[in-house]
Amino acid sequence: MNIEKESKILFIGDSVTDVGRDYQSYPGSFDSLGNGYVALISQALTAIYPGHLLKVMNKGINGNRVTDLAERWQTDVLDLQPDYVSILIGINDVWRFFDQPFQHPTDLxxxxxxxxTYQQLIDQTKAKVKGIFLLSPFMFETNLEDPMFKQLKQYQAVVKMLAEKNELQFIDLQVVVDKYLDKQSSYILSGDRVHPNQNGHFLIANALLKEMGFEFGK
Structure with missing residues (x-):
């Protein structure tokens, strides 16, 4: 297990991270975790590593883009003094070009x-934590010519570049998704190509747990 004992792990992002969490609940409490990959990770760590006393916090908010994260970074990340931070952001940054194309260009x-903006978040955080996980945004899409998917690829490349530049852990969730879609339909994981169902969330949780050095046999 690569996560030190008695650590606080904070997950931040958009609706893929949020998944119905109770914003009013105390960070780390059951209702604050939502019903997605963050809750699954918390359950796995609690059940299999009871001696590690790990606290998981969910700070995902529906619809967020990287600029939204920047506005709340101090209160929702730094003030909570996490030991590890996981960032999953980017799908809405791209999606707004397609579902709200008539916004003023400065709003995109x-x-x-x-x-x-992403680099600024890293700069504010890196020296204050033990580790940062950068997760690539992703789509449940097999058509490589899909316009939104093609644009998302550029944002994915930025996240990977930032991870390498800043020597942070990078989890390519698109590769994880693509491997699954080689064998099954995207509808097994998502109804709209963007938001995972419980199968999709388990796939994400599994990828993150592997990166953390999690072992079910412990």
Whole structure:
């Protein structure tokens, strides 16, 4: 297990992380975890590693983009003094170009703004934590010519580049999803190509747990 004992692990992102969490509940409490991959990870760590006393916190908010994370980074991340931070953001930064294309250009998150803002979050955090996990945004899509998917690929590349540049752990969730879609339909994991169902959330949780060095046999 690569996570030190008695650590606080904070997950932040958009609706893929949020998944119905209770915003009013105390960070780390059952209702605050939502019903997605964060809750699954918390359950696995609690059940299999009872002696580690790990606290999991969920700070995902529906619809968030990287610029939204920046606005709440101090209160929702730094003030909670986590030991590890997991960031999954980017799908809405791309999606808004397609579902709200008539917004003023300054209201859309360009690739450059995405990179600059993401780097700022890393700069504010890296020296204060034991580890940062950067997760690639993803789609449950097999059509490589899909316009939104093609644009998302650029944002995925930025996340990977930032992980390498800052020597952070990178989890390519698109690779995880693509491997599954080689054998099964995307509808097994998602109804809209973006939001995972419980099968999809288990896939994400499993990828993260592997990166943490989790072993079911413990």
């Amino acid at each position: 998150v360009s690739l450059n703004l995405f990179e600059e």
